[in-house]
Amino acid sequence: xxxxxxxxxxxxxxxxxxxxxxxxxxxxxxxxxxxxxxxxxxxxxxxxxxxxxxxxxxxxxxxxxxxxxxxxxxxxxxxxxxxxxxxxxxxxxxxxxxxxxxxxxxxxxxxxxxxxxxxxxxxxxxxxxxxxxxxxxxxxxxxxxxxxxxxxxxxxxxxxxxxxxxxxxxxxxxxxxxxxxxxxxxxxxxxxxxxxxxxxxxxxxxxxxxxxxxxxxxxxxxxxxxxxxxxxxxxxxxxxxxxxxxxxxxxxxxxxxxxxxxxxxxxxxxxxxxxxxxxxxxxxxxxxxxxxxxxxxxxxxxxxxxxxxxxxxxxxxxxxxxxxxxxxxxxxxxxxxxxxxxxxxxxxxxxxxxxxxxxxxxxxxxxxxxxxxxxxxxxxxxxxxxxxxxxxxxxxxxxxxxxxxxxxxxxxxxxxxxxxxxxxxxxxxxxxxxxxxxxxxxxxxxxxxxxxxxxxxxxxxxxxxxxxxxxxxxxxxxxxxxxxxxxxxxxxxxxxxxxxxxxxxxxxxxxxxxxxxxxxxxxxxxxxxxxxxxxxxxxxxxxxxxxxxxxxxxxxxxxx
Numbered sequence: 001x002x003x004x005x006x007x008x009x010x011x012x013x014x015x016x017x018x019x020x021x022x023x024x025x026x027x028x029x030x031x032x033x034x035x036x037x038x039x040x041x042x043x044x045x046x047x048x049x050x051x052x053x054x055x056x057x058x059x060x061x062x063x064x065x066x067x068x069x070x071x072x073x074x075x076x077x078x079x080x081x082x083x084x085x086x087x088x089x090x091x092x093x094x095x096x097x098x099x100x101x102x103x104x105x106x107x108x109x110x111x112x113x114x115x116x117x118x119x120x121x122x123x124x125x126x127x128x129x130x131x132x133x134x135x136x137x138x139x140x141x142x143x144x145x146x147x148x149x150x151x152x153x154x155x156x157x158x159x160x161x162x163x164x165x166x167x168x169x170x171x172x173x174x175x176x177x178x179x180x181x182x183x184x185x186x187x188x189x190x191x192x193x194x195x196x197x198x199x200x201x202x203x204x205x206x207x208x209x210x211x212x213x214x215x216x217x218x219x220x221x222x223x224x225x226x227x228x229x230x231x232x233x234x235x236x237x238x239x240x241x242x243x244x245x246x247x248x249x250x251x252x253x254x255x256x257x258x259x260x261x262x263x264x265x266x267x268x269x270x271x272x273x274x275x276x277x278x279x280x281x282x283x284x285x286x287x288x289x290x291x292x293x294x295x296x297x298x299x300x301x302x303x304x305x306x307x308x309x310x311x312x313x314x315x316x317x318x319x320x321x322x323x324x325x326x327x328x329x330x331x332x333x334x335x336x337x338x339x340x341x342x343x344x345x346x347x348x349x350x351x352x353x354x355x356x357x358x359x360x361x362x363x364x365x366x367x368x369x370x371x372x373x374x375x376x377x378x379x380x381x382x383x384x385x386x387x388x389x390x391x392x393x394x395x396x397x398x399x400x401x402x403x404x405x406x407x408x409x410x411x412x413x414x415x416x417x418x419x420x421x422x423x424x425x426x427x428x429x430x431x432x433x434x435x436x437x438x439x440x441x442x443x444x445x446x447x448x449x450x451x452x453x454x455x456x457x458x459x460x461x462x463x464x465x466x467x468x469x470x471x472x473x474x475x476x477x478x479x480x481x482x483x484x485x486x487x488x489x490x491x492x493x494x495x496x497x498x499x500x501x502x503x504x505x506x507x508x509x510x511x512x513x514x515x516x517x518x519x520x521x522x523x524x525x526x527x528x529x530x531x532x533x534x535x536x537x538x539x540x541x542x543x544x545x546x547x548x549x550x551x552x553x554x555x556x557x558x559x560x
Contacts (some may be wrong), residue, residue, distance in 0.1 A: 004294070005549060009535060014542060014545050015281040017542050017545075018539065018542040021535055021538050021539045021542055022052075022539065024531075024535050025535045025539065026216050032529065036154065052084065054513045054514070054516050055513070055514070056209040057440060057513055058510045058513035058514050060440035061439075061440060061506050061509060061510050062510055064437060064438065064439070064440065064506060065506055065507065065510075066439060067436065068436060068438070068499060068502065068503045068506065069436060070424065071436040071448075072496065072499055072500060072503065073423060073424075073497055074423045074424065074426050074428065074434055075197035075428070075434070075492055075496045075499065076496070077421060077423035078421060078423075078427075078428035078450075078492055079418075079489065079492050079493070079496065080421070081417060081418065081421030081428075081429045081453075082429070082485060082488060082489040082492060083489075084417055085414065085417055085421075085453060085485050086482070086485050086486065086489065088414050088417065088480060089414070089458070089460075089478060089481050089482045089485055090409060091410060091521060092407055092410050092411075092414075092460065092478045092481070093252045093275065093475070093478035093479060093482060095403055095406055095407045095410065095475045095477040096407065096471060096478050097124065097172040097475065098403055099291045099400055099404070099407075099463075099471045099474070100471050100472070100475065101401050102400055102403065103400065103465075103471060103503070103520060105424075109193070109196050109243050109394065109398065110192060110193045110196055110198050110199055110241045110242060110243040110394060111190065111191070111192035111193070111241065111243075111394050112190070112191045112192070112201070112220055112223055112239065112241050112392070112394070113184065113188050113189070113190045114188040114189040114218055114219030114220045115188065115219040115220075115222070115413060115428055116187075116188065116189075116216075116217065116218065116219030117186060117187035117188065118159075118160035118183060118187050118188070118189060118218070118219070119183060119187030120158070120187070121159060121160050122159055122160065123156075123157055123158070124154055124158050124160065124163060124217075125154065125156060125157070125158065125277045128214070128217040128218075129213045129214055129216075129217050130154055130210070130214045130217055130218075131154075131208075131214075131352060132154060132155060132156045132158075133153060133154065133155075133208050134153070134154050134204075134208050134209065134210045134214060134545070135152065135154070135203075135204040135208045135210070135465060136151070136152045136154075136190070136201055136202075136203060136204070136210055136211075137149060137150070137151050137152075137201070137202040137203075137230045138150050138151075138167065138170075138171075138179055138199060138201055138203060139199065139200045139201075139202065140178050140179055140193055140197055140198065140199035140200070141178075141197060141198075142175065142176060142178060142543055143176070148175050148178065148468070150167075150170040150175070150179070150399065151204070152166055152170055152208075152214060153166075153208075154166050154184070156549065160183050160187070160189060160218075160267055161183050163181075163189075164181035164182050164183055164189060164191075164427070165181075166184070167179060167180070167181035167191060168181050170179045171282075177194060178193055178194055178199075179192070179193055179194075179199060180192060180193075180194070180196065185244070185405075188219060189218055189219060189220060191220075191241075193241075195244075196244075197243070198240060198241065198242050198243065199240075199241055200239065200240040201220075201223075201224070201238065201239045201241070202236050202237070202238045203215070203224075203236060203237040203238070203494050209237075210237070211237070212224070212237065215237065220239070222297070222351055222543045223239040223351065223352065223392040224237045224238060224239045225237070225238065225239070225294065225352060225354060225388075225390040226388070227389070227390055228385070228386050228387070228388045232467065238390060239352075239390070239392055240389070240390060240391045240392065241392050241394055241396060242392065242393055242394065244392050244393065244394075245344055245345040245346075245393050246342055246343070246344045246345075247342060247343050247353065247391045247393075248300060248340045248341065248342040249340050249341045249342070249367040250274050250275070250280065250340070250367060251275060251338050251339040251340055252272040252273070252274075252281060252339040252340070252341070252367070253272060253273045253274070253275065253339060254272065254273070255271060255273065258331050259336070259337075259338070259339035260272055260313065260336075261313075261334075261336040262312065262313050262314040262317070262334040262336050263312050263313070263314055264312060264313055265309070265310065265311065265312055266283060266287075266289075266307050266311050266312065266313060266315075266316065267283040267284060267285050267286070267287050267307025267308070267309065267311055268306050271364070272367075274516075279364050280364060280366045281364060281365060281366070281367050282363050282364045283307055283357065283359060283363050283365070284307070284359055284361045284363055285307055285308060285309045286306065286307065286308075286359075286360055287306070287307045287358065287359040287360075287363065288304055288305065288306045288307075288353075288354070288357070288358045289304070289305045289307075289316060289355060289356070289357050289358075290302075290304045290356045290357075290358075291320055291326060291330070291353065291354070291355060292353070292356065293326060293329045293330055293352075293353055293354075293356040294349055294351040294352045294353075294354070295329055295347070295349050295350060295351075296349040296350075296351065297351070298421065300325055300326060300329065301325075302323045302326050303557070305319055312410055313334040313341060313528070314334060316332065316334075316341075317332040317333060317334050317341075320332040320343075326345065327348050328347065329346055329347055329349075329350050330343055330344060330346060330347070330350065330353060331343070332344075335364070341367070343355075343391075345393045347464060348470075350393065350546075351392060351393075352390050352391055352392040352393070353390070353391050354386050354388060354389070354390045354546055355388070355389040355390075355391075356387070356389075357386070358385065358386045358387075359385070359387075359410070365387045386387060388471070400465040401465070403465055404464055404465040407463040407465075408463060411455035411460055411462065412455075412498070414453075414454065414455045414458070414460070415454045415455055418430050418453050418457075427450070428448065428450035428492070429451065429452075429453045430449070430450065430452060430453070430454065431450050431451070431452040431457075432450045433447055433448065433449050433450050434447070434448040434450070435447045435448075436448070436499055436502075438502045438506065446495060446498055446499060446502075448492070448495045449491075451488050453484075453485065453488070458475050458477075458480075458481035458484060458485070459477050460474075460478065460481055461473075461474075461477065537548065
């Protein structure tokens with residue numbers, strides 16, 4: 001005998017209907033609670049896994065957005081550096097232009113600057129080829145135009161600094177400070193005169209002589225040449241330093257007292273006088289005059305004139321200016337209004353000019369080249385034979401040195417700025433590259449190439465501003481550096497625009513992916529609310545139907 005409860009078919013159908021309705025109510029309530037119509041793969045495998053794939057890609061792209069954002073900040077940091085760097089390079093270009101103007105407006109200073117770093121030389125007598133006791137004669141003129149001279153001896157234990165101090169003290173103690181010496185920041189020996197006056201350095205002949213090897217050790221040998229006096233009887237190493245690029249004689253006067261003119265004869269046996277009436281030029285009719293130019297270490301000689309009784313000062317000038325070997329290096333002029341013969345250096349490569357007059361008789365050649373007040377030759381420039389006069393030029397000034405120091409300081413600031421332009425370890429201004437990825441497989445990318453914009457990287461070498469060639473080189477370097485920085489700035493701006501565009505695209509793609517995933521899984525709240533209300537109504541109706549189905553069984557009770 002069975003113990004199961006026996007239900008009628010009507011009751012069972014109503015119960016099953018209520019169970020299905022309750023299941024739908026539970027599902028609808030879950031959708032309303034979670035907001036999703038697909039909560040698991042059981043709810044809809046196709047939609048669930050498709051939405052999961054879209055969400056995964058959106059998540060991957062969201063993580064890429066962080067990297068894209070950091071790339072933008074890295075480029076913005078570099079762009080800030082480019083803006084500041086542009087200002088510094090423009091300032092450097094301005095300094096170089098000021099140096100050009102200063103050189104054009106200045107006649108220079110009489111100054112000899114060495115080329116050897118002596119800052120670490122503790123003892124010139126022990127650490128170089130120089131012998132203690134070697135001497136150097138320095139000659140110039142005082143304020144009255146009178147020649148003054150001091151002999152400087154290198155003492156035991158002298159460093160470059162004490163040697164320079166010895167030169168300065170010699171003229172400060174015994175004269176009026178006409179000559180000073182110092183060691184530059186680069187360690188170079190610098191000897192200069194006050195008020196741009198010309199000065200001459202002569203090595204002492206004999207055992208105490210500073211020979212060419214010693215002058216090379218001091219870094220000043222390029223300015224020296226061998227000069228011969230009185231028929232070749234005496235030869236010395238000498239350097240006459242002239243302010244600016246022009247050397248002139250003193251004013252020449254005829255015996256009548258009239259100023260010499262360009263058409264006056266040379267070598268006619270007559271004499272030319274200085275302003276005090278002293279004979280300073282008297283050549284025989286067979287004298288020869290030769291000009292030799294030291295062109296960056298190469299001697300270029302030409303324009304030998306032999307006086308024949310009809311040779312004039314203008315003939316000498318023309319022979320130089322028309323000579324193809326020399327007219328690109330020097331020019332000559334005779335100013336009839338002042339009675340002065342002059343030579344001008346036309347190239348920075350001209351180290352010095354040598355004026356040689358050779359005579360058969362004991363003629364006088366003492367015309368004061370390089371010194372408007374008289375000659376600077378410690379040895380008498382008179383006699384038969386070859387008389388050599390060598391003059392070195394200098395266009396550099398203290399103002400140019402100051403500008404060079406400012407320029408070099410600016411180079412240091414450029415290096416500091418570039419170092420500080422880093423962002424999270426990436427420095428686009430110091431050679432680093434930046435790679436930005438735009439998709440989850442890293443197959444879409446943009447590489448922003450960096451540049452080395454330190455002073456050396458920009459090609460900005462250390463400036464000295466000692467010649468127009470060096471100034472023009474610095475100008476060219478600054479101009480090229482500015483163009484490089486500006487071009488790099490344009491490249492950065494282009495890359496930044498691309499990355500920002502890709503950032504916006506990625507954000508929109510993420511939104512599209514998320515919206516697509518939502519369409520597959522997100523429930524419509526209005527629809528699900530209506531469904532729940534309908535199901536609740538269906539449930540109520542089902543309960544009523546179940547009640548009606550059970551009434552037939554209740555009729556059995558009336559039999560009792």
